[in-house]
Structures are given as structure tokens and as C-alpha cells.
Amino acid sequence: MSTGRRPAEHTQQIARTSQTRRLLDLAALSVLMLIGMVGFHPVYGGGRYVLAGVAALVLGLLIALIGARFRCGPLRLLALLIVAHFLFGSMFAAPARALWGILPTAGSLKDLLVAPVSSWKTVLTTPPPVGSAHGVLAVVWISMLLLAVPSASILLRSRHDALAWMFPFVLILATVLFGTTEDALPVLRGVLFAIISVAWLSWRADGTQREVARRESAQSAIVPATGVLGSWANPVLRRRAIGGAVTLALAGGATIGAQPLLDPPEATVRYAHRDTIVPPFDPQEYVSPLAEFRGYLKQQRSDVLFTVTGLEDGDRVRLATMDLYDLQVYNVAGSDTTNEASGAFLRSAAGVDLERGEVAARTSTLTIGAYSGVWLPTLGVATERIDLDDTTDDRVNAAAGSLYLNEKSQTMVNSAGVQEGDTYVLGYQPYTAPTLDQQRTARFAELQLPPAPRMGQVTQLAEEWAGGAVSDYEKITNLTRALRTRATFSHGIDDGEAASLSGHGAGRLLTMVEPVEPVEPVGPDGETTPEARTEGLIGDEEQFAALTALMARSIGIPARVVMGFEVEASSESAAGSTGAVEIIGADVTAWVEVAFDGDLGWVRFDVAPGDGDQTVPAEPSEPAEPPEISRPLPVPAEPPPSTAELPTSPPGAMSDDAAHDGLAPERTASASRIASTATLLLAGLALAVVVIGKRARRRYRRTRGSPPTRIDGGWQEFLDHLADLGYRLDPGTTRAEAAAGVHRQLPALWAPLLAARADRAVFGPDDLPEGAAEEYWEQVAAARQTMAASVPWHRRLRGELSLRSFRRRFRRSHRGSRRRTRSTRQRLLRGRTR
Structure with a gap:
């Protein structure tokens, strides 16, 4: 038997059940979208992207509800979406350009206008975490808006639940495409996504039949005593819900327990599209920093280039790392992927943690003075954080889209150029010299550096000077020691110095390794004066660093040249008790770095003899016989012109080739x-x-x-x-x-x-x-x-x-x-x- 119930009351209960079902549908969809959004965490870091994503999700649901209420078509929904994008986007997608981070400005509206086209590339070309500048939050903002509106509209206005479920799945694919090789809680997110998806889709699949039954029963005066089919009072529904929950819990537990078996092999790397992009900054368009070495000594010897705080004795300021030699200059190399040893210049975000090292990071503040150019000074072996808080808003906005960092070479660039007064704070990992135990067991790293030209005489001297070593570290030590003991240091600028041409082209380096012909003594006691020594191993850090790196590369040692500045923190240039050190042009230097396996990484080697040492330790009257060369290296009749004969280019100037290839703004x-x-x-x-x-x-x-x-x-x-x-x-x-x-x-x-x-x-x-x-x-x-x-x-x-x-x-x-x-x-x- 069954008991009667008034049809009006039953109809009201059906209406309430339908509204509850809609709320549950939107809740399930929102949870799935949020689970997918968490995949952006390794890219952004912090919580600003969460605020942007949640706001976009709420706005998307509201737009879908308005569209369902007033039966808006696709064009009207698109119009509502565009209005929401420009009305609220400044607050959530472009807060760096908004007034007080909330109100729209001309700059924030411009960022929102170009965001659908440019933000995706910016995220891929900025090393994670990308922070919130440069309009990168627009990727999360636009993704959530574009996916929330159609998915919620499908749920509210049709019965195609599986089609609505596809949109959170597309969001997960977007996080993989724009993510990194690391994922955020992959097992937990995957299990939750699977459990909620199966439970929701199963419930919705049965919902269509239950709704038809409810509507038919609403037209009848007789209602089953067991209750409404969609009610918890229905025993069939209770059994299905409880059994399904137990099944999903068991499946989730089995998945978590089998995680070690499901993980990929350790040698494999998760695909990340950002590792295959072409970097937007090309260092080949700029003059080699090492070619400007003598310019600092001639034109800015006493000028304060910049000031640095927090330096300690022996610290060095890196200006640029160079590992590409083309027989004319050593230049900064860039690769198409970040996995190569030269690295790639990718946009860097200010105000976020870039790396997390084991050693406690140090912090230094750099303030630009007379220095000009695109190469930004850096410190240590790994840049962890860049802050521009002490810089004016105009300069921060100018640097927002032009700041690049090569993590492999630790070379930083502001493609818009620096100005006097620019201040930035660097958090970095300091350099640590290897211990004696590490030196004995050190092995050269196997890296793929840009190809280096081979010159026969340079290679034979390198093999001779590095021979007899029992370890890799001793091999490079022997090479640098042999060069320093045979070399004469001279800038060739001041009176009383030995003549020393600038530049480090092939012709200049070959004259350093060629045999030195005996010269007639011209001194009062019969000795050779410094002015008379015009050939042989004579030069400064520019020539010795380039020659040492070239010799090391010729015998298989991974080496590169670094140009920068060196000054002791306790020097007279320190600014009182603040610990600020004034870096002047005379502090310019260059050294060689060699790559070793393990924790050693790139190790510094000083290759120039002491400043002012104008004598050769070896007996000058009996120069060492050069090794016999079976096939002498052909030397061009007209060697490349020395850079000393050319006007010094301003720091950071564009190279001549770039004028023919087009400027970066033109390519943009x-x-x-x-x-x-x-x-x-x-x-x-x-x-x-x-x-x-x-x-x-x-x-x-x-x-x-x-x-x-x-x-x-x-x-x-x-x-x-x-x-x-x-x-x-x-x-x-x-x-x-x-x-x-x-x-x-x-x-x-x-x-x-x-x-x-x-x-x-x-x-x-x-x-x-x-x-x-x-x-x-x-x-x-x-x-x-x-x-x-x-x-x-x-x-x-x-x-x-x-x-x-x-x-x-x-x-x-x-x-x-x-x-x-x-x-x-x-x-x-x-x-x-x-």
C-alpha cells in the first residue's frame, strides 16, 4: 500500500531538490577547477595566483548564472566576460600596474588588452616562480574565466554533464603545458580529482532518470511511501551512495599505496614546454663585455660605477659570463633551451624567490652610479631573489618587462639599460672555494659548451703545461701556474709599463704563445727594459683569461671566461660604517671558471700574474725552446685588427651585426x-x-x-x-x-x-x-x-x-x-x- 500526499507539496519538494542539485553541480565543478588550478603553484609561487584564480572562478559562475537566468546567447555571454575582464582584471590580473593595486589605470588596462596574446609567452619565458609582475597573472585569470563560464553554462542549461567535466580537465592540461618539471601534490590532486569526478558524474548520470520520475510523480496524487526517488530516505539511493563511497575510498587508497610503482624512472624528466622555447633576449646583438675591458681603465678608472653593500673580503662582482669564442672576441652565449650548459636568458620576476639553496643566502644592495649598459652586476653562484623596492615606480615599470636572468651562467640583463640611481637588492648564494679533499677527488663535468676553435700551437702548449697531473684539479692548476710563472702583467696604459695591446682576438693571442726572439739590451746595466718587451706573454686579465680558457678548452677542460670587479670590503673605498663599497673602473678584472661534477660546480681560477709584476721568473737570456711543430698553424697575412685601434664602444652597445639583423623591438x-x-x-x-x-x-x-x-x-x-x-x-x-x-x-x-x-x-x-x-x-x-x-x-x-x-x-x-x-x-x- 502507499500513502497519499498532496501534489502541490510534492511539486515544491521537487523544485527544492532541483535547486539543490544545481548548487551541488556548481560546487563539484568549482572543486574540480580549484584542484586543477593548484597545478600553477610551481610556476607562480606565493598566493597571489590563488586570489586571481578564485576571483575569476566566482565571476565566471556569476556570469553563467546571469546567462541562464536571462537566457543570454553566446555573444551576450562573451560581452559579459569582456566587461568582467576589464572591470576586475586590474585588481586580480594586473595589480602591479593598478592604482593602489585595485583601481584600473591606463597601464593596467593596456596590460589587460594585450594579455590574451602576450601573457602566455611571458609565463613561458620567465623562470619560475614568475611572481605577479609583467601581467603573468593573466594566464590564471583568463584560463579560469574562459573555462568557468562555458562549463557552468552547460551545467545550468543542458544535461551534458560529461562535456562540462572536460573543462576542469582542460585546465589540468594547461597547468602541465605552462608548468615546470615539478608538480604540486600530484598524487593527492589526482586521487581527489578522480574520486570527485567519478562520484559526481555517476550521480548526474542517474539524475536524469530520477528527474523524469519526479516530474511524472508530481502529476499524480499517489506518491510512494518510501519517499522521493532523489531523497536520502530512499533506501536504494542510500545503498548506492554508501557503496560508491567505499569503492572510491578503496580505489584512492590503492592508488596512493601504488605510487612508488607508478612513478617514472629517476632518469626521466617531466615534459615542460618552457624548456623548448626560443629565448626572447639574444646576447649576440650586443658588444662583448670583455671587449670593453680596457675602456674601464682608460675612461672610467676613478669613476664610481656602482656601490655595493654586504661584501666580504675576496668577494667578486660578476658582470657577464662568456663561453663563446669566434676568433675575434669572447662573447656571452645563449642557447635555445635552458638545459644546455650556456643556459638561456629568460624573463625574471622581481620580488619572488627564484631558487632555494641549502646554504643560507646573503643579501646585498647595488646602486648604479656612472655605470651604463645592459649587463647587470650580480654576486655569488646563484641568484635567489631580486627586489626593486628601493627604485622609483617609473624605473620599476621600465624594468618589469626587460629583466632577464641566465641561471646557468648567473648573468643578468636589463635590456632597457640601467640609469644612475637604479637600486636593486640581490639575495644570492656566496661562492665557496673547494677544500683540499674536494680538490683531490674532483672530476671535470661533462658539459656541452659552444664549440671552441682549435689552434695547434695553443693546444701543444696546453698539453705540455698541464702534463704530469694525477687529478683533474691538478691538471687545470698546472696549466694556470705555468702561464702565470711565464707571464708579464701590463695594461699598456701608464708610463713605465710594458707595451701591451688590448683585445683578445686570434692574432693577439697567437703573438703571446709564439717564440720570443732575443732582444738587444738597452738598459744602463745591459738588461732589457719593460718598454722593449713587446712580444711574448704580456697582457692583463683580458688576454690571460681568454688565453687560459682557450687552452683549457683545447685539451677537453670545460672552461669559460668571467668579467667583473674585485675589491676588498675593508678597502679605502668602503663608505664608513654602512659597509657600502664603491666599485670604480680600476677594480675591473677577469678570471676563468672550470666546471666540476657534484657540488663543486664552477670553480674560480685566477690566471693573471700580480699587478705590477713586469719580470718573467724564467731566465730571460735562455728562453725555453718551444716544442717542435710538425705542421705550423697557418697565420693569416692580415690578422684581425686589435680593439685598441678602434674606438671603445659604450658599455652595452649593440654589435654591428645587429644593425643588419634588426633590433629586438622590431622583432617584438x-x-x-x-x-x-x-x-x-x-x-x-x-x-x-x-x-x-x-x-x-x-x-x-x-x-x-x-x-x-x-x-x-x-x-x-x-x-x-x-x-x-x-x-x-x-x-x-x-x-x-x-x-x-x-x-x-x-x-x-x-x-x-x-x-x-x-x-x-x-x-x-x-x-x-x-x-x-x-x-x-x-x-x-x-x-x-x-x-x-x-x-x-x-x-x-x-x-x-x-x-x-x-x-x-x-x-x-x-x-x-x-x-x-x-x-x-x-x-x-x-x-x-x-
Whole structure:
């Protein structure tokens, strides 16, 4: 037996259940979206991206609710989304350019305008964590908005739950594409995503049948005593929910327990698209920093280039690391991927932690003085943090999109150039010299550096001087010691110094290793004066660093040249008790770094003899015999010109080749034009697909099938054109009812006549001739022309591009399917009552 319940109360309960189901759907969708969003954490760090993502999710749900409430189409939803993007985007996606971080400004609105095109590339070209500057938060903001609005709209306005679930899955794919080789809580996020997805989709799959049953029971005065089918009072539902929860819990526990078996091998690396990008900064466009070495000594010897705080005895300031030699200069190399030894210059974010080392980081403040150029001074072996808090807002905004860091070489660049007064705070890992035990066991690292040219005489001397070593560390030590003991230090600038040409091209380095011919003594006691020594191992840090690195590379030692500045913290240039050290041009120096395996990494080696040492320790009257060369190296008749004979380029100047290759801003503008053109082409392609699709549909209806089928297709074409022009049609009405409604609005179309002919063709007993269908289509074409003439041109254009006719066809087929399902269920219920 069953007890009665009033239908009105049951109907109210069904309405409340439907609202609860919508809330649960949106809650499940939101949780899945948030689980996917957490995948951005290794890229951004901190919590600012979470605020942007949550705000975008809430706005997306509100837009979807408004669209469902007022039955907004795709164009109106897109308009609401654009308004929300520009109204709230300054606060959440571009806070660095917003007024007080909240109100929109011209700069923040500009960032929001270009964000859909440029933010994706910025995230990929900035080493993580990317922080919140440069408009990088727009990736999370736009992703959540674009995915939340359609997914929530599908849930609220259709029954395609699986399609709505695809959007959180797409978000997870986006986090993988724009992420790093590390993931945030992969097992926990994966298990939660799987459990919630299976539970939600299973519940929603059964929800359609339960809703049909509830609506049918609402029309009956007899309600089952066991309660509503969707209520917890239903024992069947309780058993399903409890059993499903237990099954999902067991599956989740098994997945967590099997994690060690599911992890990839240790040698494999997770794919990250950022490791395959082409870096946006090309160091080859700028003059080699080492070529400007003598310029600091000639033009800025006493000028304060910059001041540094927090330095200790023996610390050095790195200006640039160079590992590319082209027989003319040693230059800064850049690679297409960050995995190569030279590294890549990627945009760096200010105010975020870039690395996390084991040794406690030190902090120093650098303030630019007379120094100018694009190469920013750095300290230590790893830059952990860059802060621009002490710099003016204008300079911070200028540096926001032009700050680059090469983590492999620890070379930092401001492509916009520095100005006097610029201040930035560096957090870094200090350099630690290797211990004696580490030196005995050290092994050269196997790195892929840019190819180095081989010069026979240089290679033979390197093999001779480095020979007899029992360890790799002793090998490079022997090489540097042999060079220093045979060398004479001279800048060739001051009076009394030995003549020393600047530059480190092939011709200059070859003169240093060629045999020295005996010279006539010119001194009062018969000795050779410094001015007379014009050949042999004479030079300063520029030549000795370049020659040592070239000799080391020739015998398989991974070496590179570093240019920078050295000054003791206790020197006279220290600024009182503040610990600020003034770096002047005379402090310029260069050294060699060699790569070793393990924790040693790149180790420093001083290769120049002491400043002012103008004598050669070896006996000058009996120079060492050079090794016999079976095939002398051919020397060009006209060696490359020395840089001393050329005017010194300003620091950070562009190279001559760059003038022919084009400037970086030109390439950026070209990329913007390409992106804009691609966007326009895609938009045009989408519109062309709509127009071609309608024409193909009209041709198919007119030429395929029997005459009644083609006449029915003509009627559908008539209704589709009305829908595209903006007229609302009820898909559940008959032809006569639809024609009557159209006739009231557009009597000139004679819609009832077209409907009557279509009914006779479809339901009539007589066979129709082939010409009847073509005649009917001519009448439909005439009606289309009449409709087009009755509306303005912009409505005709919008009608050609409208998608309403496709949606009308989908709703008509969907309503037919629901009607068939309801009829089948009613027949089953009538059979049970009998």
C-alpha cells in the first residue's frame, strides 16, 4: 500500500531538490577547477595566483548564472566576460600596474588588452616562480574565466554533464603545458580529482532518470511511501551512495599505496614546454663585455660605477659570463633551451624567490652610479631573489618587462639599460672555494659548451703545461701556474709599463704563445727594459683569461671566461660604517671558471700574474725552446685588427651585426603583427565555417532524399532563416501553429501556405513528382528574399553569421528525444497499474 500526499507539496519538494542539485553541480565543478588550478603553484609561487584564480572562478559562475537566468546567447555571454575582464582584471590580473593595486589605470588596462596574446609567452619565458609582475597573472585569470563560464553554462542549461567535466580537465592540461618539471601534490590532486569526478558524474548520470520520475510523480496524487526517488530516505539511493563511497575510498587508497610503482624512472624528466622555447633576449646583438675591458681603465678608472653593500673580503662582482669564442672576441652565449650548459636568458620576476639553496643566502644592495649598459652586476653562484623596492615606480615599470636572468651562467640583463640611481637588492648564494679533499677527488663535468676553435700551437702548449697531473684539479692548476710563472702583467696604459695591446682576438693571442726572439739590451746595466718587451706573454686579465680558457678548452677542460670587479670590503673605498663599497673602473678584472661534477660546480681560477709584476721568473737570456711543430698553424697575412685601434664602444652597445639583423623591438613588433594577423585569420576562418556550413546544409536539404523529404527540408530552411534573423520559434509546435505565429509578424511571407503544402507532401497519400520539391524550394527562396528585405542590413549580416539555427535544430531533436522517453515511461507505468 502507499500513502497519499498532496501534489502541490510534492511539486515544491521537487523544485527544492532541483535547486539543490544545481548548487551541488556548481560546487563539484568549482572543486574540480580549484584542484586543477593548484597545478600553477610551481610556476607562480606565493598566493597571489590563488586570489586571481578564485576571483575569476566566482565571476565566471556569476556570469553563467546571469546567462541562464536571462537566457543570454553566446555573444551576450562573451560581452559579459569582456566587461568582467576589464572591470576586475586590474585588481586580480594586473595589480602591479593598478592604482593602489585595485583601481584600473591606463597601464593596467593596456596590460589587460594585450594579455590574451602576450601573457602566455611571458609565463613561458620567465623562470619560475614568475611572481605577479609583467601581467603573468593573466594566464590564471583568463584560463579560469574562459573555462568557468562555458562549463557552468552547460551545467545550468543542458544535461551534458560529461562535456562540462572536460573543462576542469582542460585546465589540468594547461597547468602541465605552462608548468615546470615539478608538480604540486600530484598524487593527492589526482586521487581527489578522480574520486570527485567519478562520484559526481555517476550521480548526474542517474539524475536524469530520477528527474523524469519526479516530474511524472508530481502529476499524480499517489506518491510512494518510501519517499522521493532523489531523497536520502530512499533506501536504494542510500545503498548506492554508501557503496560508491567505499569503492572510491578503496580505489584512492590503492592508488596512493601504488605510487612508488607508478612513478617514472629517476632518469626521466617531466615534459615542460618552457624548456623548448626560443629565448626572447639574444646576447649576440650586443658588444662583448670583455671587449670593453680596457675602456674601464682608460675612461672610467676613478669613476664610481656602482656601490655595493654586504661584501666580504675576496668577494667578486660578476658582470657577464662568456663561453663563446669566434676568433675575434669572447662573447656571452645563449642557447635555445635552458638545459644546455650556456643556459638561456629568460624573463625574471622581481620580488619572488627564484631558487632555494641549502646554504643560507646573503643579501646585498647595488646602486648604479656612472655605470651604463645592459649587463647587470650580480654576486655569488646563484641568484635567489631580486627586489626593486628601493627604485622609483617609473624605473620599476621600465624594468618589469626587460629583466632577464641566465641561471646557468648567473648573468643578468636589463635590456632597457640601467640609469644612475637604479637600486636593486640581490639575495644570492656566496661562492665557496673547494677544500683540499674536494680538490683531490674532483672530476671535470661533462658539459656541452659552444664549440671552441682549435689552434695547434695553443693546444701543444696546453698539453705540455698541464702534463704530469694525477687529478683533474691538478691538471687545470698546472696549466694556470705555468702561464702565470711565464707571464708579464701590463695594461699598456701608464708610463713605465710594458707595451701591451688590448683585445683578445686570434692574432693577439697567437703573438703571446709564439717564440720570443732575443732582444738587444738597452738598459744602463745591459738588461732589457719593460718598454722593449713587446712580444711574448704580456697582457692583463683580458688576454690571460681568454688565453687560459682557450687552452683549457683545447685539451677537453670545460672552461669559460668571467668579467667583473674585485675589491676588498675593508678597502679605502668602503663608505664608513654602512659597509657600502664603491666599485670604480680600476677594480675591473677577469678570471676563468672550470666546471666540476657534484657540488663543486664552477670553480674560480685566477690566471693573471700580480699587478705590477713586469719580470718573467724564467731566465730571460735562455728562453725555453718551444716544442717542435710538425705542421705550423697557418697565420693569416692580415690578422684581425686589435680593439685598441678602434674606438671603445659604450658599455652595452649593440654589435654591428645587429644593425643588419634588426633590433629586438622590431622583432617584438613583428611578432605582435603576426599574432594580430593570426587572430584575424582565425576569426575570419570561424565566420567562413559558419557561412559555408549553412550553404552546405541548404544544398543537402534541397538535393538529397525523396520529394517529401526535400519539401520538409525546405520548411526547416524557412524556419532556420527566421531564427537566424532573431525571430523566436517554439520547436514544440506544429507547422500550422508555427506558420500562424509567423503570419502575425510577417504576413507577406504567406507562411500558412508553405506549411500547408509541406503537410500535404509529408502526410498526403499521393506520390509527388520531382518538380514539386524544386517548385517548393523556389517559394522558400522567394520567402527568404522577402525576409531579408524586411530587416536592416546589420540584422541581415548578423543573420548570416548567427548560430541560432543550429541550436534550434539541436533543441528540436533533444525535445523529441525527451518526448519519446516520457511516452515510454508512461506506457510502463500504465502497464504496472494494470
